[in-house]
Amino acid sequence: xxxxxxxxxxxxxxxxxxxxxxxxxxxxxxxxxxxxxxxxxxxxxxxxxxxxxxxxxxxxxxxxxxxxxxxxxxxxxxxxxxxxxxxxxxxxxxxxxxxxxxxxxxxxxxxxxxxxxxxxxxxxxxxxxxxxxxxxxxxxxxxxxxxxxxxxxxxxxxxxxxxxxxxxxxxxxxxxxxxxxxxxxxxxxxxxxxxxxxxxxxxxxxxxxxxxxxxxxxxxxxxxxxxxxxxxxxxxxxxxxxxxxxxxxxxxxxxxxxxxxxxxxxxxxxxxxxxxxxxxxxxxxxxxxxxxxxxxxxxxxxxxxxxxxxxxxxxxxxxxxxxxxxxxxxxxxxxxxxxxxxxxxxxxxxxxxxxxxxxxxxxxxxxxxxxxxxxxxxxxxxxxxxxxxxxxxxxxxxxxxxxxxxxxxxxxxxxxxxxxxxxxxxxxxxxxxxxxxxxxxxxxxxxxxxxxxxx
Amino acid sequence: xxxxxxxxxxxxxxxxxxxxxxxxxxxxxxxxxxxxxxxxxxxxxxxxxxxxxxxxxxxxxxxxxxxxxxxxxxxxxxxxxxxxxxxxxxxxxxxxxxxxxxxxxxxxxxxxxxxxxxxxxxxxxxxxxxxxxxxxxxxxxxxxxxxxxxxxxxxxxxxxxxxxxxxxxxxxxxxxxxxx
Numbered sequence: 196x197x198x199x200x201x202x203x204x205x206x207x208x209x210x211x212x213x214x215x216x217x218x219x220x221x222x223x224x225x226x227x228x229x230x231x232x233x234x235x236x237x238x239x240x241x242x243x244x245x246x247x248x249x250x251x252x253x254x255x256x257x258x259x260x261x262x263x264x265x266x267x268x269x270x271x272x273x274x275x276x277x278x279x280x281x282x283x284x285x286x287x288x289x290x291x292x293x294x295x296x297x298x299x300x301x302x303x304x305x306x307x308x309x310x311x312x313x314x315x316x317x318x319x320x321x322x323x324x325x326x327x328x329x330x331x332x333x334x335x336x337x338x339x340x341x342x343x344x345x346x347x348x349x350x351x352x353x354x355x356x357x358x359x360x361x362x363x364x365x366x367x368x369x370x371x372x373x374x375x376x377x378x379x380x381x382x383x384x385x386x387x388x389x390x391x392x393x394x395x396x397x398x399x400x401x402x403x404x405x406x407x408x409x410x411x412x413x414x415x416x417x418x419x420x421x422x423x424x425x426x427x428x429x430x431x432x433x434x435x436x437x438x439x440x441x442x443x444x445x446x447x448x449x450x451x452x453x454x455x456x457x458x459x460x461x462x463x464x465x466x467x468x469x470x471x472x473x474x475x476x477x478x479x480x481x482x483x484x485x486x487x488x489x490x491x492x493x494x495x496x497x498x499x500x501x502x503x504x505x506x507x508x509x510x511x512x513x514x515x516x517x518x519x520x521x522x523x524x525x526x527x528x529x530x531x532x533x534x535x536x537x538x539x540x541x542x543x544x545x546x547x548x549x550x551x552x553x554x555x556x557x558x559x560x561x562x563x564x565x566x567x568x569x570x571x572x573x574x575x576x577x578x579x580x581x582x583x584x585x586x587x588x589x590x591x592x593x594x595x596x597x598x599x600x601x602x603x604x605x606x607x608x609x610x611x612x613x614x615x616x617x618x619x620x621x622x623x624x625x626x627x628x629x630x631x632x633x634x635x636x637x638x639x640x641x642x643x644x645x646x647x648x649x650x
Numbered sequence: 651x652x653x654x655x656x657x658x659x660x661x662x663x664x665x666x667x668x669x670x671x672x673x674x675x676x677x678x679x680x681x682x683x684x685x686x687x688x689x690x691x692x693x694x695x696x697x698x699x700x701x702x703x704x705x706x707x708x709x710x711x712x713x714x715x716x717x718x719x720x721x722x723x724x725x726x727x728x729x730x731x732x733x734x735x736x737x738x739x740x741x742x743x744x745x746x747x748x749x750x751x752x753x754x755x756x757x758x759x760x761x762x763x764x765x766x767x768x769x770x771x772x773x774x775x776x777x778x779x780x781x782x783x784x785x786x787x788x789x790x791x792x793x794x795x796x797x798x799x800x801x802x803x804x805x806x807x808x809x810x811x812x813x814x815x816x817x818x819x820x821x822x823x824x825x826x827x828x829x830x
Contacts, residue, residue, distance in 0.1 A: 285711040286819065380722040383706055385821035388787065410743035415734055505730045527820060532722060552731050556724045557704075557826035559738055562746035565824045573786060 198223065202627045208591060208620050209584035215390040216575035221523035228492050228629045229254045230348040233358050233436075235494040235517055236260050236270060238379035238531070239342040246289040246304060253348065254520055258334060259283050260344060263305045264291065268339070270346045271306040272332035282331065287381065293331075306330035341370035342377065343494075359490065360435025361607025367474060368485045369496050369513050373465035375536040379515070380547075382529040383555045389568035390575070391493055391518040391526040392626070397564065398487040398495035398516075400433075400618025402426045402440050403589065408563050417501045417552070417559070419509050430483050431618050434608025436625070438618040439488025439496070449479030456484065456500040457509040462538055476605045489618075491625045493518040499560075503548045510542065512550035524572050530555040587623075590615025654718075654797045654815045656763050656772050663762035663771065673762045673773055676800060676807045681755040681777075684829055687747075689736040692829065697801055697810040702727040704794075704814035704830065718815055724826055725814070739827075746827040752782045753828060765799060770810065773798040777814075777830055781823060790823035792816065794830055 196219055201211050214220055236251040237260045248261035250273060257273035259282070275282050275295040282293045282302065292309065294301040301310030308329040311318065318324040334346035338355025340363055345355055352358065359366070370377050397404065405426045412418065428443035444452035453463045467475065477483055489495045495518070500511040513533040518526050532550045534543050554561045574580060590598050590611060597611065604610040611617050663669050676695070683692050696702075704725040705718045727735075738744050759776040766772075775796045782789040799811035814830050 284709070286708045288711050290711070381706055381708060381719045383722060383724055383821075384819060385823070385825070387824045389824075407743075408745065411738045411741045411745075414741040414743060415737040417734060503730075548726070548731065551723065551726055552734065556821055559735065562825040562827045563744070566745045569787075569824060 196220065198630065202631055204584055205623050205627055208586070208588035208616070210587050210623070212575045212580040212583045212585050214575075215393060215572050216523055216580070218523050221520070223630060224520070225254050227632070228626060229520070231352065231629055231632075232349075232492050233336075233338060233345040233347045233352060233355055234492070235343055235345050235490075235515075237344050238377070238515075238533075239268065239339065239344060240377060240379045240536070241287075241381070242268065244289065246291055247287075248283070248290065248304065249287045250283055250285070252519055253346065256348070257281060258346065259293065259331070261304045263303070267305075268337070268344060269304070269306055270334040270337045270344065271302075271330070272334065274332070275300055276308065276329065276331065302331050306333060341366050342379075343370065358436055362434045362437040362490055364434065364473065364607045365432070365437070365439060365485055365488060366490075366496075367470070368478075369488075369498060369515070369533060371469055372462065372535040373537040374469055377513075377533045378536045378543075380532040382517075382531045384527060384529050385556045386521065386525060386527050387565050387569055388524060389526050389565065389572045390523060391520040392623070393568040393571055394516075394518045394526065394528070394564070395489045395491075395493055395495060396619040396622055397568070398497065399438050399489035399622045400431050400440055400616065402429060402431065403614045403616075404564075404567075408567060409560055411563065412501075412553070412559050419500075419502060419507070427613055429486070430602055430604070430610040430612050431615060432604065432606065432608050432610040433618050433621045434606075437488060437490030438608070438621055440486045440618075441483040442486055444478070444482045444484050447480045447482055449475050452478055452482060452484065457511050459539065459542060462535065462542065465535070465537055473606055481605050489622060491622060492629075493520070497554055499549075499553055501549050501553055503545050503552070508545065510545040510549045512546045512553065514550055514554045516554075524576065528556075530561075587616045587619055590617050654774060654795045654813060656774065656797070660763040660772065663764065669771070670760075670762055672807060673771060673800065674760060676809075677757050677760060677773070677775060680809070681757045685753050685755055687739070687750060689739055689829075693733060693736055695809055696729065696732065697803065697808045698729055700727075700729055700732065700809060701811045702732060702809075702829075703812065704816055704826075707816050707819050709819050717819075724816065724821070744827075746825050749784065751828065754780045755830070756780070765801075767801070769802040771800045771802075771807070773800055779828060779830055781828060792821070792823055792828075792830060793818070796830070 204211050234253045237249050241249055242262040245262055245264045248259050251258055251260055259271045259273050262268050273282050277300050278297050280295050280297040282295050292301050292303055299312050303309050308326045335350040336347040336352050338345050429441045432438055446452055450463050487497045495516050498513050500509050503510050515533055516530040521527055534546050602610045602612055703723055706722045707717055708719055710717045756778040757775050761774050763772040777794050777796055779792040795815040797813045800807045801810040
């Protein structure tokens with residue numbers, strides 16, 4: 196496989212099918228995409244109290260994400276400095292210290308090494324092994340936006356805010372509905388035999404699949420209004436690190452629009468307070484409501500509003516999901532439910548219900564999505580697939596011009612109305628940039644400089 | 651925190667009695683109905699106020715006690731949402747189960763106790779679901795413990811409440827387009 200040819204084809208919107216299955220390419224992705232980009236780990240609300248921690252992965256690297264006794268969040272490589280044992284082996288909890296099961300080297304929840312058994316006898320004290328200033332390896336870079344904790348394995352990564360750029364504006368719709376911020380649930384976790392990019396692309400911009408793949412949820416009247424037409428009128432936006440889809444709402448009034456999809460007045464009041472004029476304009480006058488979205492490489496969002504009970508109550512839900520690669524052909528999905536902390540209890544309960552019915556391990560949308568994605572991955576593994584470039588050029592003429600003009604767009608980035616694979620191309624374009632750019636603070640192949648306890 | 655094991659003071663239903671046989675009959679019939687995808691019939695085996703939950707399981711330090719999460723579930727269903735899930739299977743567009751999986755539910759370790767109400771029983775079981783899809787994929791297994799509340803309604807037992815304690819923290823099945 197010639198990587199440059201793959202990159203050139205992907206940039207042209209003709210995707211070599213093997214990118215969804217090839218092991219060699221996956222090795223390159225691990226070094227150049229996942230070891231360089233900013234990767235989501237946890238939301239701050241998963242760690243409300245000092246001592247709280249969750250253990251999360253960046254591909255094969257395990258990290259403890261914890262809040263120390265002073266309330267500061269740390270992201271620590273979960274490997275003992277002594278013999279390399281995984282220090283913390285539960286997925287969540289609360290502790291002031293982490294003790295390695297092997298020889299009991301002990302670390303504070305800041306990462307600092309505080310306990311070494313028989314320190315004097317075995318090491319001659321500090322003369323042999325200094326404890327002060329020695330710590331579990333921190334992630335090279337950590338950044339937070341709207342409570343989303345990201346890490347980058349590249350010490351020279353651009354600042355998170357610069358990396359996210361205009362996409363931050365869209366994150367606010369999901370994560371900043373009041374000054375209280377959101378509550379993020381523990382994730383559902385499940386493995387699917389699909390390449391990680393397929394879900395990421397789908398959430399970034401595939402409104403074209405909705406009318407057919409998700410026909411069943413329309414058949415059973417899970418939605419108050421038929422979805423297909425609204426899908427077509429929605430805008431597909433892309434801004435810096437990510438892009439997403441929107442639904443067109445019926446009016447030019449923000450309150451009316453938010454009310455029409457089930458937000459109660461008190462939540463709308465809070466959105467009015469915290470959102471700046473551009474946010475209000477997008478949901479109000481322009482009438483576009485963010486739905487699914489993806490930020491490069493593997494974090495996606497979804498926002499929808501089904502009927503949650505037999506009385507016909509329409510309530511929105513928000514979910515975040517991460518496509519955590521296991522191999523070229525397998526992905527762990529972590530799916531979180533997100534709800535505004537200040538929302539009334541009845542709303543939180545109904546929104547949770549809406550989420551479970553639609554997305555996650557049992558969600559009636561997600562079930563059918565995954566059926567497609569596992570099949571694509573399976574098909575991409577054969578010899579014939581190496582002769583096939585998948586057409587991802589929707590919205591472009593053969594001469595390379597866009598079928599429609601970009602919208603006059605009130606928010607960051609660019610947007611098109613109607614169906615089109617603009618966002619999927621832009622997302623994979625960023626993937627190409629990462630694959631192509633081997634220069635970074637690491638040794639080019641993703642090998643970081645060494646860190647050791649002996650100075 | 652949800653608990654599968656009932657408290658020790660509860661009076662057990664003896665293994666050699668008629669009531670226990672009736673409980674087994676319900677459980678085996680239910681497993682068969684689900685294996686055969688007779689979902690509407692399954693709905694008729696549930697009470698109107700049924701609660702059907704499968705909390706997320708997480709690896710926790712030291713003990714299993716807090717491994718069943720209270721903050722998130724794979725299923726947290728009532729009659730409406732179970733009804734919608736069944737209704738969906740009956741459409742022509744439920745791709746997750748079209749073509750349908752071949753499933754077999756192995757229900758074992760059944761124990762029963764007197765319930766909180768005179769017409770109710772508490773039942774715990776182990777369940778292993780084998781799921782084979784298509785002709786290419788490896789089959790999936792889902793293993794779980796269950797705690798059921800069965801209610802006698804008009805002479806027959808119906809499922810009023812089910813708590814499913816799945817044994818995996820990360821499900822190795824691509825979706826839960828199946829009931830346990």
